[in-house]
Amino acid sequence: xxxxxxxxxxxLGERSYPICIGSGLLDEPSHLIRGLGRKRAVVVTNExxxxxxxxxxxxxxxxNGVEVSEVVLPDGxxxxxxxxxxxxxxxxxxxxxxxxxxxxxxxGGVVGDMTGFAAATYQRGVPxxxxxxxxxxxxxxxxxxxxxxxxxxxKNMIGAFYQPKLVLADISTLNSLPDRxxxxxxxxxxxxxxxxxxxxxxxxxxxxxxLLAREPEALADAxxxxxRNKAEVVAADETEQGERATLNLGHTFGHAIETGLGYxxxxxxxxxxxxxxxxxxxxxxxxxxxxxxxxxxxxxxVRAGLPVRGAPLGAxxxxxxxxxxxKVADGQLRLVLLKAxxxxxxSAEADEAQIRAAIERxxx
Amino acid sequence: xxxxxxxxxxxLGERSYPICIGSGLLDEPSHLIRGLGRKRAVVVTNExxxxxxxxxxxxxxxxNGVEVSEVVLPDGxxxxxxxxxxxxxxxxxxxxxxxxxxxxxxxGGVVGDMTGFAAATYQRGVPxxxxxxxxxxxxxxxxxxxxxxxxxxxKNMIGAFYQPKLVLADISTLNSLPDRxxxxxxxxxxxxxxxxxxxxxxxxxxxxxxLLAREPEALADAxxxxxRNKAEVVAADETEQGERATLNLGHTFGHAIETGLGYxxxxxxxxxxxxxxxxxxxxxxxxxxxxxxxxxxxxxxVRAGLPVRGAPLGAxxxxxxxxxxxKVADGQLRLVLLKAxxxxxxSAEADEAQIRAAIERxxx
Numbered sequence: 001x002x003x004x005x006x007x008x009x010x011x012l013g014e015r016s017y018p019i020c021i022g023s024g025l026l027d028e029p030s031h032l033i034r035g036l037g038r039k040r041a042v043v044v045t046n047e048x049x050x051x052x053x054x055x056x057x058x059x060x061x062x063x064n065g066v067e068v069s070e071v072v073l074p075d076g077x078x079x080x081x082x083x084x085x086x087x088x089x090x091x092x093x094x095x096x097x098x099x100x101x102x103x104x105x106x107x108g109g110v111v112g113d114m115t116g117f118a119a120a121t122y123q124r125g126v127p128x129x130x131x132x133x134x135x136x137x138x139x140x141x142x143x144x145x146x147x148x149x150x151x152x153x154x155k156n157m158i159g160a161f162y163q164p165k166l167v168l169a170d171i172s173t174l175n176s177l178p179d180r181x182x183x184x185x186x187x188x189x190x191x192x193x194x195x196x197x198x199x200x201x202x203x204x205x206x207x208x209x210x211l212l213a214r215e216p217e218a219l220a221d222a223x224x225x226x227x228r229n230k231a232e233v234v235a236a237d238e239t240e241q242g243e244r245a246t247l248n249l250g251h252t253f254g255h256a257i258e259t260g261l262g263y264x265x266x267x268x269x270x271x272x273x274x275x276x277x278x279x280x281x282x283x284x285x286x287x288x289x290x291x292x293x294x295x296x297x298x299x300x301x302v303r304a305g306l307p308v309r310g311a312p313l314g315a316x317x318x319x320x321x322x323x324x325x326x327k328v329a330d331g332q333l334r335l336v337l338l339k340a341x342x343x344x345x346x347s348a349e350a351d352e353a354q355i356r357a358a359i360e361r362x363x364x
Numbered sequence: 365x366x367x368x369x370x371x372x373x374x375x376l377g378e379r380s381y382p383i384c385i386g387s388g389l390l391d392e393p394s395h396l397i398r399g400l401g402r403k404r405a406v407v408v409t410n411e412x413x414x415x416x417x418x419x420x421x422x423x424x425x426x427x428n429g430v431e432v433s434e435v436v437l438p439d440g441x442x443x444x445x446x447x448x449x450x451x452x453x454x455x456x457x458x459x460x461x462x463x464x465x466x467x468x469x470x471x472g473g474v475v476g477d478m479t480g481f482a483a484a485t486y487q488r489g490v491p492x493x494x495x496x497x498x499x500x501x502x503x504x505x506x507x508x509x510x511x512x513x514x515x516x517x518x519k520n521m522i523g524a525f526y527q528p529k530l531v532l533a534d535i536s537t538l539n540s541l542p543d544r545x546x547x548x549x550x551x552x553x554x555x556x557x558x559x560x561x562x563x564x565x566x567x568x569x570x571x572x573x574x575l576l577a578r579e580p581e582a583l584a585d586a587x588x589x590x591x592r593n594k595a596e597v598v599a600a601d602e603t604e605q606g607e608r609a610t611l612n613l614g615h616t617f618g619h620a621i622e623t624g625l626g627y628x629x630x631x632x633x634x635x636x637x638x639x640x641x642x643x644x645x646x647x648x649x650x651x652x653x654x655x656x657x658x659x660x661x662x663x664x665x666v667r668a669g670l671p672v673r674g675a676p677l678g679a680x681x682x683x684x685x686x687x688x689x690x691k692v693a694d695g696q697l698r699l700v701l702l703k704a705x706x707x708x709x710x711s712a713e714a715d716e717a718q719i720r721a722a723i724e725r726x727x728x
Binding site: 082086089090093094096117120121122123124125146147148151153154156157158159160161239323324 | 487
């Protein structure tokens with residue numbers, strides 16, 4: 001894997017789009033300009049990211065004749081709600097943004113999800129570009145068109161499938177990322193290895209220290225491999241009728257932790273890590289993984305500085321919160337579990353006692 | 365045109381769906397049952413429609429083994445807003461509605477637009493059925509997948525294109541419709557004649573009195589012909605890149621009246637009627653219609669009991685409100701105008717002085 005810009009395609013027919021991955025892309029507005037249709041844009045970002053990258057993006061666009069303005073939101077999952085979303089709509093209407101105005105999300109998963117949902121619904125849909133600046137959003141949330149806000153009764157409960165026109169992942173933005181967020185992002189990177197790519201899992205076992213040391217080449221490799229896995233899954237199942245649900249490994253348990261503690265106490269990736277261990281433990285209880293498999297997964301998460309035990313909410317509370325999850329069908333809790341490291345399955349086989357046992361064995 | 369159920373298809377590939385038109389369809393749950401996938405549903409209606417039809421719909425579903433509950437919203441365009449939409453989400457989450465739960469809109473355009481938007485966005489999309497109970501919603505808003513809520517700065521500014529699985533138009537529900545609403549619905553019926561169907565316009569000139577007298581056969585004919593026109597336009601241009609915009613004849617002027625006076629003071633169809641006369645007058649100023657054409661259109665609206673003069677907001681206010689409309693591109697106001705009776709066009713040809721003159725000549 002080389003030094004230049006790497007371009008992957010998300011193959012979705014007329015909704016196909018490229019993912020550009022590389023270092024210093026924010027300083028090369030040509031990529032962004034190619035992704036813009038008409039020359040009006042609104043950049044949506046947050047108070048943390050704005051001082052770091054906003055001026056650079058605005059300047060690059062203006063130098064190319066784009067009429068651009070910005071919306072700066074407060075930072076954090078706690079603001080992934082309707083009142084904050086409405087600040088985007090207020091700004092768009094105040095600036096008289098049109099159906100051809102492109103919204104550009106500059107930031108992490110929360111900014112991307114909210115900007116994407118605003119783009120999906122403002123005037124019933126305007127063009128949309130993702131510039132993810134966190135590892136989590138570069139490897140996961142910016143690709144695949146899931147957009148949403150939270151509802152007090154459930155995470156990501158209100159949203160849309162809405163594909164961007166372009167994803168621009170500048171690896172150098174990861175240099176400004178706090179350690180804790182880098183590690184949280186690694187939870188989703190490891191996930192791809194676990195659900196469908198054993199060689200990648202093995203590569204991660206060999207290269208985790210390089211990622212933690214933020215070696216650009218290693219980060220670009222990990223982002224590219226993750227996006228490639230995600231793009232393949234999304235191209236096969238855009239609206240999550242089947243295989244795409246395997247991307248939610250650890251998420252049903254993890255969402256219970258996030259909702260149970262209140263959004264933002266644990267980072268999403270941290271909750272996914274602990275949730276993934278619960279899913280692995282449940283897979284062991286069902287006889288699919290060995291104790292050694294679970295220990296091996298646990299070891300990689302521990303090396304990545306991620307939690308391997310859940311928040312102690314009690315199994316009843318977990319089960320109640322999990323039943324509000326979107327992966328429920330006909331009242332039956334369907335979970336993403338592992339048949340082996342590198343092979344996920346969606347299953348309703350586990351009974352309540354088994355799920356309860358897995359939660360309790362993992363500190364829940 | 366006969367007595368039986370008339371079925372039209374909206375041809376949208378994998379999103380195609382039937383429109384069933386007939387008398388007494390609410391008493392034949394078989395149509396509804398065929399449109400339901402899984403056997404869970406939530407009926408959304410309002411305080412006016414619920415006492416008239418809700419129990420009948422619920423009973424029909426329950427008799428066929430459907431697990432169904434209901435959400436009753438306050439009535440009126442003033443409630444087509446986020447807090448009211450959120451009442452639907454609250455209810456869906458409280459009832460743990462799943463991705464396979466069908467939302468059924470029972471009511472007029474406001475109920476349909478809001479239920480449709482809730483269906484488009486709850487868990488990123490659940491199935492959706494329209495049972496329109498007003499003439500306006502039977503001939504227009506229930507067909508074509510436009511869903512939305514209002515924003516204080518603009519009507520229908522937040523929404524989605526989201527197609528129903530089935531539209532069930534029971535003509536007998538029009539018997540309970542207040543005269544004023546029947547007439548408001550006729551504005552959209554006449555619109556189809558004006559934009560693309562001169563023979564239908566002539567049929568309306570000959571049969572308007574039968575419609576005002578609510579003759580079931582005449583109403584079914586008018587609803588069928590209107591839906592057929594709409595289905596053809598929507599099939600050709602689902603997301604309003606071109607021809608579909610002609611369905612907005614009179615709407616840019618009309619939305620200015622609705623927003624300027626505050627939602628709900630004029631009925632939507634009333635505002636469209638006055639707005640259509642403004643569009644016709646502007647078409648005359650541009651040399652496309654004759655004075656006789658404008659007078660002929662005006663005559664039909666007057667016979668239908670519809671306003672042919674706008675609310676006196678002043679031309680400046682109209683122009684300012686119209687610039688917030690969704691039909692603006694690159695700052696240019698694009699209007700639906702008439703090249704002839706039966707032939708609409710989308711045009712940016714009119715300059716501000718001409719638009720102003722049309723508004724002023726029509727009492728705006």
